[in-house]
Amino acid sequence: MSKKVTKAIFPVAGLGTRFLPATKSVPKEIMTLVDRPLVQYAIDEARAAGIKEFIFVTSRGKSALEDYFDQAPLLEQELRRKGKTEMLEVLKSTNMESGAIAYIRQHRALGLGHAVWCARRLIGNEPFAVMLPDDVIAAEKPCLQQMVEAYAETGGNMVAAMEVPPEQASSYGVLDVSEDRGAIVSVKGMVEKPKREDAPSNLAVIGRYILAPSVLNNLNRMKSGAGGEIQLTDAIAQDIGTKTKVYGYRFRGQRFDCGSKAGFLQATVAFALARDDLRDDLSRYLTEIAQLDKAAQ
Numbered sequence: 001m002s003k004k005v006t007k008a009i010f011p012v013a014g015l016g017t018r019f020l021p022a023t024k025s026v027p028k029e030i031m032t033l034v035d036r037p038l039v040q041y042a043i044d045e046a047r048a049a050g051i052k053e054f055i056f057v058t059s060r061g062k063s064a065l066e067d068y069f070d071q072a073p074l075l076e077q078e079l080r081r082k083g084k085t086e087m088l089e090v091l092k093s094t095n096m097e098s099g100a101i102a103y104i105r106q107h108r109a110l111g112l113g114h115a116v117w118c119a120r121r122l123i124g125n126e127p128f129a130v131m132l133p134d135d136v137i138a139a140e141k142p143c144l145q146q147m148v149e150a151y152a153e154t155g156g157n158m159v160a161a162m163e164v165p166p167e168q169a170s171s172y173g174v175l176d177v178s179e180d181r182g183a184i185v186s187v188k189g190m191v192e193k194p195k196r197e198d199a200p201s202n203l204a205v206i207g208r209y210i211l212a213p214s215v216l217n218n219l220n221r222m223k224s225g226a227g228g229e230i231q232l233t234d235a236i237a238q239d240i241g242t243k244t245k246v247y248g249y250r251f252r253g254q255r256f257d258c259g260s261k262a263g264f265l266q267a268t269v270a271f272a273l274a275r276d277d278l279r280d281d282l283s284r285y286l287t288e289i290a291q292l293d294k295a296a297q
């Protein structure tokens, strides 16, 4: 029986340059999908999976993120006074238990592996999750929860995985599969952002991980990899062939790459269409513009 996973690391130190000028003053993770910041989706998913401690690896200019997780007593008081109980509930659902969140600064942008390593003292000697908030996953059962259930059987290290078009594999960590059991695959190799001709498959790593503490030891060696950065993929790959095996998990759900503008827009539309209060108006509008577009061609 594997140890319970109760800690999650959220690497949020990136500059978000793809979203400039917005990210000049707003951390990317606070940008909203419909009416909730990107990071709230990751937090909710983590909570559903049983995570109790949330570790944010931040950088300069991310104070809005800390404020977001703080309680807002004046706002709550005002909503209570006005009898806006529904909004009050929405607000309360974002409150975090005191002491459940920790912030660690990554002082230099040395890569995802380095960001995770920065949190090593808060993890200690137990398995932990890593969640990349840019990857938003819409799923009936939240993705990390699916993984926690699968991990209870496998132990080791587990990364979320998804087939991508082969020409896109070079944007991801890519798995070399030794045994394909459907949802769970055993991994015999992992390459970060391979050249198209070097990609061992088109099964890509998506930003959800359950990792053994051995990965933190591997990161101690701090070798830089693809793009000159210290890569998490490389540190996980070092466990292959040891007793701590590496598995890929094909999750059920739809993943949006909210690190790109197109992905962010698609997620916005998909999440809005899933909402009772927005669906009708939005789908009418989308049909209208699709017809206009057709007529113009």
Ligand code: G1P
Binding pocket: 112, 132, 135, 171, 172, 173, 174, 192, 193, 204, 205, 206, 207, 232, 233, 259
């Ligand atoms: C990171 C990881 C990569 C993974 C990707 C998923 O890359 O390094 O292995 O496939 O997230 O979104 P990034 O997108 O930060 O360059």
